[in-house]
Amino acid sequence: MPPDVAPTPAVGPEAIDLPLKLAIARLAHGLSPASLAQAQADWLVHLMVTPSRQLALTGSAMQKAMAWSRFVLRAMQGPCEDCITPAPQDKRFSQPEWQAFPFSALAQGFLLTQAWWGEATQGVRGVSRHHEEVAAFALRQWLDMASPSNFVATNPQVLRETVTSAGMNLATGLGNWWNDAMRVVADGRPRGVEAFAPGQGVALTPGRVVMRNALIELIEYAPTTEQVDKEVVLIVPSWIMKFYILDLTPESSLVKYLVDQGHTVLMVSWRNPGAEDAHLGLDDYLHFGVLDAVKAVDYLHPGRGIHAMGYCLGGTLLSMAAALLCARGGSPLRTVSLLAAQVDFREPGELGLFVDESQIAFLEDVMAEHGYLDGRQMAGAFALINSKDLVWSKLVHEYLMGAHTPMTALRAWNADATRMPARMHSEYLRRLYLHNDLAEGRYRVHGEPVLLDEIRLPMFVLATERDHVSPWRSVYEVLRLARAPATFVLTSGGHNVGIVNPPTGPDSHPKAWFHHASHGSRQAAIDPRRWLAHAHREEGSWWPAWERWLRRHSSGHIDAAAPRPMHGGAVAAPGDYVHQR
Template identity: 65%
Template sequence: MPVPSPHSPDPLDLPLKLWLARVAHGVSPSSLALAYADWFNHALASPSHQARLSASALRKWLAWLAYARHAWHGDCPLCVAPAGNDKRFDPPEWGRPPFSILAQGFLLQEQWWQEAMTGVQGVSAHHQDVAAFATRQWLDMWSPSNFVASNPQVLAETWRRGGMNLAEGAANWARDAMAVLSDGPPRGVEDFVPGRATALTPGKVVFRNSLVELIQYEPATPKVWAEPVLVVPSWIMKFYILDLTPGDSLVEYLVSQGHTVFMVSWRNPGSADRELGMDDYLQLGVMEAIAAVRRAVPGARVHAAGYCLGGTLLAIGAALLGGRRDNPLASVSLLAAQTDFHEPGELGLFIDESQIAFLESVMAEHGYLDGRQMAGAFQLINSKDLVWSKLVHEYLMGAQSPMTAMRAWNADATRLPARMHSEYLRRLYLHNDLAEGRYTAQGQAVRLDAIDLPMFVVATQRDHVSPWRSVYKVLGAVRSPVTMALASGGHNVGIVSPPGGPMADPQASFRLASHGVGQAPADPDAWLRATAARRGSWWPAWSKWLAGHSGARVKPPALRPLLDGGAPVAAPGTYVLQK
């Protein structure tokens, strides 16, 4: 019987903490308070910082007044340009006064607050980042683009349509509010059910345990490479992002290139699974899947690939198997997967002792963290695109964003068992045990330098979840020859980057370089400067690499009925349909 987690919250604390969680949408008020207290106390004791801010405020005020005076008389140089990823004021309507004056005033204010929240001597780096991030979120609420009277595009649309856009926007808001209050799915996701519109690559479930189903896909070529490919997706998402729609499916592409593909599909856990931990996910999700693939394709070693946290878990498993003469793995591929969490990007803003303890209290009620609560953190990280642009587009302009396969998948949230979620936040993110050699699994020490198999590592340039420089660190941690690919795009779109099909991006590019053991540059930016960009998708490069580390082509293996008690279930299986 599992031993209860040592970090279980006190039952007496739960009512208050659960109320706070609902009010604060899962963000620890104590974590924010500590960050702002650290900043405020040190800023108060720093007259030099106060003087710099006063001087900066005066310069910005005078620059804005000068701009406001000259903007009415024609072209006038901007006081400040938006950040490269800020598209709010790009439309030409924002280039004319008075709206250009409003936009410049807002951007100057944003710039001043960034100066105010950073560079205060004595403030811890984490508290500085948290306070600066929270301040940016607060300022973004008051952007002139978010209000009818100060957004020229909304005003023009309101005049053109006689205010119908605002009425339709109110209807859109009411529809979304009802979906949130009723805990229902967004409109349109019913058109993208796995097995009917997504996850359509033919196959069968050939293995099942209490945590995963293993899908074997049907061959699409007369002969296949001798070594099968096992894909381990993250358990915080449904697997079918990698088998999205015909033409946009990584699984479909690999099968078309002569690879025998197996996919792990995680079960959506419930309250009874609260004590499932990282070791359970490793054993049931990785080790047993590898063993099942070996039974399905006897005598063949396995090309194992892991996406996001699935890649982290696969790296742990590969390290435990490393150095063995009977190692069942032929290679390891990590797709947007971190093994070093020292610099986890903006997601690290939500990782400290206060925040984790707060989440543990939230999870104590049901024994799991609902995936929608985690989705809220991702929305905050990219709020300009995921929150405020939606407000303008759907609630002020009155438009309706069409549901897509990717958006429907993103809304198909999964739950995370309390023990596992606490363990991976503490051991991986907070303490960075895996990279620093303190991680243990199944009673054994896990050392990444035990991995000596050929590796293919993919990172994406605009990844907010697994920043590419953090992903790159695995090159210095393993004793493997590594091929590194850096793809354009973000955490999802950069990985789902088909060479053709509806989602194919004509602007897609990637960088690719191969390195012998210990030969990759230690500095990721040095690697970036030395590696030329190539147009197109990275998928063909990976397929070619897999083929180059495979044996001869052979007759496709049969889809064997490995399940106890009956014939295999057709793909995408049953676990992926659980709500």
């Protein structure tokens, strides 16, 4: 059982700070106003004392104004070539209606303004890189809010729909907004998620819970083939998400795919912690999560060996466990696979915008109220990172166009938020993100060093091209830190869609691709850009490539057997912990 260490709530003079800070947190959606203000002040003050930069920006503004004026004159006479092209992922102005005047002028003016502010927040001498990124992020949020696509009068698609439907789109959109607002007030869940409840619409692969402790349930899935690979596959998902993203519908389930290919698969399902778990730390998640799971698998399948796979922060935790087990000797692990998992947090991507001393202290104050961080607050941070797609596109589609976005298995999973114990969340932000202790060799567990260069096992490391959570160049860094033969794979898609990428069926991605290349244990890791230039490209899903890699590192087949729990009877998959809210 995890150690019974009491949480340390704010007492004495600090206790009177909490009501004010909690009120600010609700208004600021968990973002530290002090952190944002420091970044903006750093940028603005340095800009004010740099006349040369001001002159350059003034010149750029005049050039853009002249380019826009020339475009307007041409556009008034008919469709013409754009003076600025939006980023490939920006689809706000991609429809044909935006090519007609005056909407083309509005779109081009907005894009030019956006480009100018991007220049203004970059390259100001004296501004720290973190403050530069935070200032640019904050200004981008304001610009995205002011986009002409977000308003009835300046969006040609909305205007056309309003005329065609005699305004019914706006009436329906108002109803959609009201329903969503009432669900937020009542702490309800999005409409349609009830069709994707675990064990009913998702997480349907048959199996049983074979081990349970205070932190995890270990699920073993029933075989579907007469023989299975000798080695078993142990999957460690992130604790900030429910495990069934890897077992969604039968057509998009990585678990079912592996089972049908003849693998024995076991899955960690994390308990959704409450206020009583505020004392649980990152080391508890390592010991009573990954290491206990490895011990249980080795007990249930002695001598078979384990192909261990970790996804997102589950992969970070798995790499720590693998380093400890390899250093101790006699590890049952045969391979380690890391999916979209970072071990070096120097370049954590846009999530790093929310990691500095001010922001972490602010979050610690927020967590002091209940002893945990609500998963919806983390979801809010992810929504801000990709606000064009996750916030403003919803406003246009559902509130202005009056449409209903159908609920899908992936969207329902995304709404099934989990909580994080206060101590653990604070420790992983400070020890991993802020101080980068793991990559720099300072991380210790009860005095025992966790050194990634102890990992000598074959590794399969996968990153996704458009990952806002674990940028692929950051994921690549494990090749530099671990002394292991590795296959590195870069696949199309983002942090979730790039992983849920079945090779066939209605949920497959017809334009999916992946690059891959092998890396020897004694071969120095090359620059990621050079790696990409020389890597092999294949079309389709990466799932079959990983399955073939697992099979190459397996040692034969044995007869399949039904799951057997460690201690008597056990509940059927997906278990009990996945239902906790």
